[in-house]
Amino acid sequence: MHTKTPLIVLYGGNSPEHDVSRSSALHVVKAIDLNRYETYLIAIDQDGSWYEFSHNISAEEQSNFQGTLPIEGTLIHPMEYFQSFKNSQPLVFPLLHGPNGEDGTIQGLIELSGVPYIGSKVLSSALCMDKIKCKELLSEYKIPQTNWTSVHRTNAHDADLSVLSPDVDLFVKPANMGSSIGVTKVTDRNDIEAALSHAAQYDEWLIVEEAIRGREIEVAVLENDRPSASVPGEITPGAEFYDYKDKYEDGATLHIPSVLSESETAEVQGLAVKVFNILRCRGLARVDFFYDDEAKIWFVNEINTMPGFTPISMFPKLWNASGMPYEDLIDTIIQNALIDSPME
Known part of the structure; x- marks a missing residue:
């Protein structure tokens, strides 16, 4: 009898890209071959709590999923959960976007559990x-790369942009964020402080780039x-x-x-x-x-x-x-x- 590989899909997360993750995960889960993979769905809410939403999903459950995957289920402890797979080691698919998902934090947690996972490791992710x-x-x-400089949010009110050309548009971004969250295009240098303050809502380090x-x-x-x-x-x-x-x-x-x-x-x-x-x-x-x-x-x-x-x-x-x-x-x-x- 063929033994299926346990596949643990992580989605949600305590990140501004929480909803994107839930949407990505839904489409990935609907594409998984359940004849090959025993699939477990783990939801992470925006406070960082983990839930087992589905335990070894059925083909009927898979076909009925729509919209985004829900954040609900049985509350679990991640380390204990990973170690509960005693007979067959699982593979983790961390479909998490942004901070606490792509920045090496979740990768480090999974590595401490001794479980293999999909995607880049801690150093590369960070x-x-x-x-x-x-x-x-x-x-x-x-x-x-385009010309750029970094700014700490404590200096947002008087950032030194002298390395940048004075006559080009700029992009201001949080250093650690994706999906264009917190990004502002600046066409008037009088707006730079507001753009930096907006980006600083998402990260302490900010980046200012010349538009290409x-x-x-x-x-x-x-x-x-x-x-x-x-x-x-x-x-x-x-x-x-x-x-x-x-x-x-x-x-x-x-x-x-x-x-x-x-x-x-x-x-x-x-x-x-x-x-x-x-x-x-x-x-x-x-x-x-x-x-x-x-x-x-x-x-x-x-x-x-x-x-x-x-x-x-x-x-x-x-x-x-x-x-x-x-x-x-x-x-x-x-x-x-x-x-x-x-x-x-």
């Missing part, structure tokens, strides 16, 4: 979440023995920039694959894999770029170690255009993790 430290490291490798007049291109990366890149996709924002509503309410226009020459495509795919390796990413990631058509320069914007998995998310769309449908993508991610971390 580096990719912290935009300042990520940029500093990529600068050491001469990876092109270029095309927004994204590349998805999957790793088995070695990382491989999807076809590039281009985003035309529906708003002034690619904000939260564009990402999750289908406001942007996506061009997949993007209109690039063979050499441009190969260059950005190679750069995506290079960045993936520099930052020691594992399993999967999405690398975001700006492309200056005139100068023919690729600028790395940011790296997402657990990208969204909603129907309009770029990561699954890019792999679908590369010949890997959604269900196959989810199974490939799980199988790659099992190969990387063999079950006992």
Whole structure:
């Protein structure tokens, strides 16, 4: 008799990206092959409490899920829960976005439990979440990026922006946040203090970047023995920039694959894999770029170690255009993790 692999899906989380996680998780769970994986759903509320919402879901439950997965169930202690799988070691799929999900904290907790999991490990997760430290490291490798500076929130009222050009638009962001939460585009320098104060609601460290007049291109990366890149996709924002509503309410226009020459495509795919390796990413990631058509320069914007998995998310769309449908993508991610971390 075939023994199914226990798969624990974590979703929700005490992060501003809580709702995005619940939506991503719903679509991933509906794509899981229940003939291969004994699937357990663990909800984390916005206060950080953990609940077992579903214990070894049935095909009927799977087909009936709609909207977002609920935050309810039996209250559990995470360490004790992971260790309760005595007969067959589980694999954890941490479908958590933002702080306390992608920043190395949950990865550290899972590692302390001695359980394998999908996605980047502690160091990589922390580096990719912290935009300042990520940029500093990529600068050491001469990876092109827009001009930027960091600001602590205690200096938001008199930030030193002297390293930035005085006549370009700026983006102000929390250093540790995703989904464009807390981001403001500044076209008038008189508005910079308000933008910094807004970003400071989400993090103590803030980043100010010069805006690039270029095309927004994204590349998805999957790793088995070695990382491989999807076809590039281009985003035309529906708003002034690619904000939260564009990402999750289908406001942007996506061009997949993007209109690039063979050499441009190969260059950005190679750069995506290079960045993936520099930052020691594992399993999967999405690398975001700006492309200056005139100068023919690729600028790395940011790296997402657990990208969204909603129907309009770029990561699954890019792999679908590369010949890997959604269900196959989810199974490939799980199988790659099992190969990387063999079950006992």
